[in-house]
Amino acid sequence: MTPRLPGAVPIAATSAVAGIVGVLAPLNPTLRAGFLVAFVATGPGFGLTGLIEVRGIAARWTVAIVTSLAIALIISTILVMARVWWPPLVYGLLMAATLGGALAQAVVIWSGRRGAEGMNQQGPP
């Protein structure tokens, strides 16, 4: 599957940085929450849906945002309902989805380019 979402990797990476800033930066708590909300609303979505063939900016952002928030919500709710609530675990899973997805996309894009270059080097039959 060729990635149709080249912007997804940098957005997911930026979102992950926002997620780290939201936890570690010596900022006002409200600002930290703002960074974390930005991460939760975009990171996992752009990490996981980057390989889906989605055309158009609005469509890309829609799919990524609803996926992101839904995943964050489902993981949090399951942990609360199961009485194994541990916020760092939720945060870690979301960060893993973001970074893992972005990494997978980068590998697919990189291997796709390598393949394309190989085809070009072969020349016409």
Next chain:
Amino acid sequence: MTAWMRPARLAPAVLLVLAVALWALSLRGIDLAKMSDLGLVSVLPASAYLALAILCLSFAVTAGSKSPSVPLLALHVATLIVLVYGVTAMIEHLPRFNVVYRIAGYTEYIARTGSVDPRLDAYFSWPGLFAVTAMVDTMARTSGVLDYAAWAPVVFNLLYVAPLVMLFESFTRDARVIWLGVWIFFLINWVGQDYFSPQGLNLLFYLGLVAILVRWFMRYPALSLRPSRRQQPWLSRLRRVAADQVRAMAHSRSQLALVVVILVTFVGIVMSHPLTPFFAIVTVGALVVFRRTTLPWLPFVMVIVNVVWILTMAQPFLAGHPSMVFGTLFNVGGNVGAGVTDRVQGSFDHRTVLFVRIALSAFVWAAALAGWLVARRSSRVDITPILLMVAPFLLIPLQAYGGEMFLRVFLFTLAPASFLLARLILAGSQVSWSRGGITLAASLLLLGAFLVARFGNERIDYITPSEFAGVRHLYDSAPPGSLLVATGYVPWQFRDFEKYRYGVLDETTIARLDVAGVQRIMRSGGPRVQSYFLYTRSANAEIDMFQGTPRQPPGLVGTGSLDRLVAKMLSSGKFKLQFQNSDCKILVPASTS
């Protein structure tokens, strides 16, 4: 000359900057205490209205131009959202709306205990938003939701932009119609469910789910075969696909992934809101009935997921409140009355606000229907937008939802109605100045009604620092297990949700200035339970606005009733003041040490 230096783009950009600057200057020195029952419009200075008029003019110039700039249109929409939906966050010190404080309490409970207790409150059966927020609060080390909840309307509405554009792109390729539709959405979204609430989040999920479904899973039943009108029955004619319909088919593997996205989104909806799943089911069901989707099994799966959740996780609520759930089933007249006619009461100004709300809603629905009929005549729009608009009405017979069902129906019809309204506004106007003129006139009309409708309850909804200081004092001084009594419209329950008991003062007690009745409520916790009576500015405003009329019949709640009741309680010698500031009083029984 670069594109941005052309007069057609430079003029709107300059007007936009002017509008923002004027708006910022206008908000200085607004005295909220002078607000009347008309709400925020009664204290906004003339320069604020001028700023919004300039913004509308700027948008109209941009939208009316020969080739409108999409980034500039998007910038106008974002500016409108920040200015209008962020105004209360800019001029008020604390998050508005007493319900936000209760929601802060749910989140604080989860962050503190790591669990939910559905017996405490219905919303613990749908804890999705609170669970995520508890994670954010814990990891960011905030003192709670109240740190940032004031900006929720801005954030939610900005998030709605992408699914709205995506949905409208599925109906037409005309960027002007798409962005005018989005602009109109934010000029008519008066319901105010975009505060920090599960409904605010779930409207985003709903719009996203519908947009994905309409974009990639549309069915085109009569693409190659279009018999004449005479040969078709009415249903077949309705099912016909419009010429302007955008056809987008995703790759099969991507389609599978998008189905997963739809299901994940729906599970998120089911876990976080009791009502939105039903709106999603009837909407998708309508698309299936009219053969507008390639996923005919989807509504059945959605029903199963929702039923499983209700019978397992929401079962304690269901068992405890059967009359609330089933009591209004198929009571069409009662549900309509609870949502419309029963609400039309209160002070003259408040009734004016209610009239504007009803008129705006009726106008939007009627104009949208006209927009569809006009567009349909020229085969420029499919039946899908009107299906999306009509489907939510199917829920009215099922539930009154505490008298709010009409509001929710309006909320879920907003997106397709905005699109059809944009179609109507731009129908037939081919010339730039004509398009711009009609767009400006419609924008000013809708904006005027919107400001009254949306901020009409602001006198009740805004929370002053003094009020909040009083309520915090209450929690600091009242021992756990105490009974706290108020009218209900107070910013409480934001902490230690399970540690206190709550009593709500009924209308009869207030109307009769019944001190003995208040005593009975305050003793209802038992002989050893300490009780506190909470009086706040917003509670008093609520009584005055919702119940007050100048000529109040004796024995009914009227203007100043709560003030008089508190004065009578104190003069009776049975209560004493425990705390007092300019906007809050806490009374305890005189026998309390």
